[in-house]
Amino acid sequence: MFSAKFQTFDETADPAAAAPRIAALRAELRRQGLDGFVLPRADRHQNEYVPASEERLAFLTGFTGSAGFLIVLPDQAVLFSDGRYTLQAREQTDPAIFTLINSVETSPTAWIEQHLPARTRLGYDPWLHTADSAEKLAKACAKADATLVPVEADPVDAIWTERPAPPLGPVVLHDVRFAGEAAEDKLNRIAGEIGKQRADALVVSDPHNVAWAFNIRGSDVAHTPLPLGFAVVPKQGRPALYLDGRKLSNAVRARLAELADLHEPDALTADLARLGATQSCVLLDQATAADALAKLVTDAGGKLLRAADPITAMKAVKNAAEIAGARAAQARDGAAMARFLAWFDREAPRGELTEIAAVEALESFRRDSGLLKDISFPSISGSGPNGAIVHYRVTEKTNRPIRPGELFLIDSGGQYEDGTTDITRTIAVGAPSEEMRMRFTQVLRGHIAIARAVFPDGISGAQLDTLARQYLWQAGVDFDHGTGHGVGSYLSVHEGPARISKLGSAPLKRGMILSNEPGYYKEGAFGIRIENLVLVIEAPHIPGAERPMNAFETITLAPIDRRLVDVSQMTADELAWLDSYHARVAETLAPLVDKDTAHWLAAATRPLSNP
Numbered sequence: 001m002f003s004a005k006f007q008t009f010d011e012t013a014d015p016a017a018a019a020p021r022i023a024a025l026r027a028e029l030r031r032q033g034l035d036g037f038v039l040p041r042a043d044r045h046q047n048e049y050v051p052a053s054e055e056r057l058a059f060l061t062g063f064t065g066s067a068g069f070l071i072v073l074p075d076q077a078v079l080f081s082d083g084r085y086t087l088q089a090r091e092q093t094d095p096a097i098f099t100l101i102n103s104v105e106t107s108p109t110a111w112i113e114q115h116l117p118a119r120t121r122l123g124y125d126p127w128l129h130t131a132d133s134a135e136k137l138a139k140a141c142a143k144a145d146a147t148l149v150p151v152e153a154d155p156v157d158a159i160w161t162e163r164p165a166p167p168l169g170p171v172v173l174h175d176v177r178f179a180g181e182a183a184e185d186k187l188n189r190i191a192g193e194i195g196k197q198r199a200d201a202l203v204v205s206d207p208h209n210v211a212w213a214f215n216i217r218g219s220d221v222a223h224t225p226l227p228l229g230f231a232v233v234p235k236q237g238r239p240a241l242y243l244d245g246r247k248l249s250n251a252v253r254a255r256l257a258e259l260a261d262l263h264e265p266d267a268l269t270a271d272l273a274r275l276g277a278t279q280s281c282v283l284l285d286q287a288t289a290a291d292a293l294a295k296l297v298t299d300a301g302g303k304l305l306r307a308a309d310p311i312t313a314m315k316a317v318k319n320a321a322e323i324a325g326a327r328a329a330q331a332r333d334g335a336a337m338a339r340f341l342a343w344f345d346r347e348a349p350r351g352e353l354t355e356i357a358a359v360e361a362l363e364s365f366r367r368d369s370g371l372l373k374d375i376s377f378p379s380i381s382g383s384g385p386n387g388a389i390v391h392y393r394v395t396e397k398t399n400r401p402i403r404p405g406e407l408f409l410i411d412s413g414g415q416y417e418d419g420t421t422d423i424t425r426t427i428a429v430g431a432p433s434e435e436m437r438m439r440f441t442q443v444l445r446g447h448i449a450i451a452r453a454v455f456p457d458g459i460s461g462a463q464l465d466t467l468a469r470q471y472l473w474q475a476g477v478d479f480d481h482g483t484g485h486g487v488g489s490y491l492s493v494h495e496g497p498a499r500i501s502k503l504g505s506a507p508l509k510r511g512m513i514l515s516n517e518p519g520y521y522k523e524g525a526f527g528i529r530i531e532n533l534v535l536v537i538e539a540p541h542i543p544g545a546e547r548p549m550n551a552f553e554t555i556t557l558a559p560i561d562r563r564l565v566d567v568s569q570m571t572a573d574e575l576a577w578l579d580s581y582h583a584r585v586a587e588t589l590a591p592l593v594d595k596d597t598a599h600w601l602a603a604a605t606r607p608l609s610n611p
Contacts, residue, residue: 002360005367006223006375009356011395013062013092021060022077022097024159029072034123036073036116037155038108038137041066042128045207045228046288048494049221049377052164056156059163062092065391069108073120080108083480084390087523104480109140120146125154126291131284131306134291150291169219171227171247173255176215178418178490180321183215183259186314187239193310194235199283201275202309204231206288208491209311214241214259216252217490223377224492225415230268231260232275242268269296276300285309287496312497315488317511322419322489323535326513327555329419330533334557334585335592336365336414337423341559342593342600344408348429353402355381355394358410366414376413376420376493383408387426387527390481390519404430407526407564413493422493422515423556424531428563439520440528440564442471446518447530448574450483450500450552451581454539457548461504461514468500468518477520484515487533510550512536532556557585559604567608579607 029037043054048066058064060072065085071078080103081089089100101111116122122141126134138148157163176182190213194202204210207226211217218227229243239260248256256262263271275282276297283305284294294304318326340362347353359379366372382392383402387409392398402408406429413422426440446468453464461484468483482501485494497506500514508514517531534552542549559582567575582605590598 002357002364004360004363006363007359007378009359009395009399011397012058013064015062015092015094018060018062018094018097021159022072025060025072025155026074028155028158029123032123032151032155033121034149034151034155035120036071037123037151039070039072039125039156040128040133041068043228044127044290044292045205046130046290047207047221047226049224049492051167051221051228053166056154056160059160060156061098062094063089064092064393065089067103069103071108071111073117078111080106080111086480087389088391109136112137112140112146113143116141116144116146118145120144121149122146123149123151123155126150126295128154129291130286130289131291131294131304132286150295167220167228168244168246169227170249171216171218171243171252171256173252174211174215174217174490175417177321178325179215180319183213186213186215187233187259189314190233190311191235193314194233194283197283197305197307197310198281199235199305200280201232201234202283202311203272203285203289203293204233204309204311205285205290205293206309206312208488208495209285209309209315210241211491212315213311214256216256218247223374223415225373225490226492229265232268232271240271272296273300276302279303281305283307283309285312287312308497313506315491316486316495316498317509318489318513318535319511323511325416325418325489326533326535327419329414329416329421330555330557331588331592332369332371332416333366333414333421333423335589336362336369337425337558338589338593338601339365339368339597341425341427341604342597344427345600348402348408348427349404351401351403354399355383355386355402356396356399358402358408359394359412362410362412371416372414373417373490374415376415376422380409380411380424382410382527383429384526385524388521388523388525389527390521402429405433406430407432407436407528409527409529411529411531415490417490420488420490420493421556422487422531422533423558424517424529425558425561426528426530426564427561432564436526436528437564437566438569439477439522440530440561441566441569442475442477443518443520443528443530444560444565444578445471445570445574446483447516447532448577450516450518451532451534451554452552452573452577454542454549454551455508457509457550458507459550460507461498461500462502464508465500465502465504468516472518472520479519479521481519483518484534487513487515489513508536508550510536510538513555516552516554530560554581557588559585559601562604562606562608565608570608572609575609579609582607
């Protein structure tokens with residue numbers, strides 16, 4: 001009945017392949033005169049999501065998480081991942097080959113300082129590390145009386161004989177009715193910011209920023225409409241855009257030629273060296289600019305300004321057209337989600353649904369809108385104990401039935417030209433246990449605390465993160481991921497610089513869209529997460545207020561499972577928020593769904609304060 005077009009369920013991890021690959025890498029390192037090698041999960045742009053041709057870490061280890069770091073030495077291989085991937089890393093790797101370490105508890109640099117043998121020549125690919133990270137690695141090596149050595153040719157590529165070809169997704173123009181601002185105006189604003197920072201030019205190393213600045217999109221990375229490439233924007237004069245010409249139609253080429261000088265990607269090396277030779281001051285993004293880019297400028301005599309790419313902050317604050325598009329996309333996506341939830345409630349109690357069947361159904365409901373361009377990430381569909389794996393990806397191998405008496409967690413999103421969506425719902429299948437209801441309600445109260453937050457202008461996400469955790473902390477539990485991340489406008493579902501987390505230092509500004517997704521995970525039993533997207537807005541008028549205040553508008557629209565709410569734990573204000581939210585969900589979505597779903601929706605959004 002249903003099928004998935006935008007995702008597959010193949011098992012890509014093969015722990016048994018790691019031993020010969022690590023052995024081949026060690027042989028290649030010896031050939032290059034190296035004792036070891038460090039490998040992050042990254043490409044030349046430091047992307048979180050990378051094309052298949054850049055999945056070096058997965059090729060070597062079997063680990064497919066979006067964040068990881070590998071140190072390979074002659075007698076050991078150490079894989080670092082954070083709390084999101086503790087269980088996944090354990091399941092996807094060979095314990096006889098890899099030592100697994102939580103990177104939050106011990107960083108790779110700390111491990112190097114403590115464990116790297118003296119006089120080790122530790123190789124690194126300068127295209128896969130930022131200048132800052134390379135410097136930290138070099139200092140750690142120095143403390144261990146070892147040496148960090150840049151490689152000319154990546155040793156992993158030398159042994160990866162069946163490496164996929166680089167992507168050649170076509171570049172398309174992003175209509176100004178969705179972008180809300182012409183590319184010419186964006187580039188003028190960017191040039192002004194470069195001047196304010198007393199730089200001569202900016203190297204745009206983040207493809208998300210290239211896409212935003214030039215109002216283009218692509219398909220080089222799965223589920224994120226990115227064209228991989230670079231740009232150089234000068235303080236004065238024409239920008240330069242470095243894209244593979246095979247990705248450009250005549251119409252796209254003509255439009256981009258109005259904005260910039262077009263070059264093949266290989267031309268960037270010589271152009272940066274020329275910038276350096278004129279002793280120009282070049283602004284490089286600290287977060288995404290490869291160490292190789294810095295070396296190209298400085299080796300030629302240029303000056304570096306390592307700071308945040310100003311485009312990142314511009315892109316994060318959505319304009320009126322992008323906000324209107326986000327609201328429209330959320331309503332459309334919410335209607336698909338409501339259809340799915342109603343269908344799921346009918347089908348799941350029979351005990352015949354599987355995790356894959358649920359993913360296929362939800363994607364199909366989204367596709368029925370006729371406007372879905374892609375999903376925004378592979379859906380996380382976890383029943384029972386699989387729900388406790390934070391970034392679980394269902395495969396044919398792991399697929400399990402969704403059984404009565406369990407919780408089912410579904411985290412998914414869509415890519416539409418007018419907006420990117422991301423939503424998580426946890427659903428009771430049959431009668432939930434008291435423990436499930438208790439934990440769900442603790443998570444829900446934290447979610448509501450973020451949704452209702454009022455905060456001064458300039459507050460960072462780190463200052464709000466505690467609100468989401470307070471009720472879990474009071475119960476002696478927590479969750480090992482951030483509470484929220486920024487979301488792009490038909491771009492990445494994970495967008496900086498703002499986030500709600502212990503590490504979220506960027507100020508929250510009106511127009512930013514972030515997720516609100518606290519959770520709880522009981523290993524081997526169940527997982528709970530409740531995720532909505534929120535828009536930073538001006539707070540409603542506060543009598544006597546002495547400074548500007550902001551608030552969140554929840555823009556995701558879909559029922560939260562009432563059966564899992566323990567009303568006795570909730571305050572009157574919390575219940576009022578939930579009832580008001582559900583009233584808005586029903587009012588918005590009812591006209592967008594079929595009669596059967598509308599009937600289900602009315603019951604699913606019934607007030608809890610007055611059942």
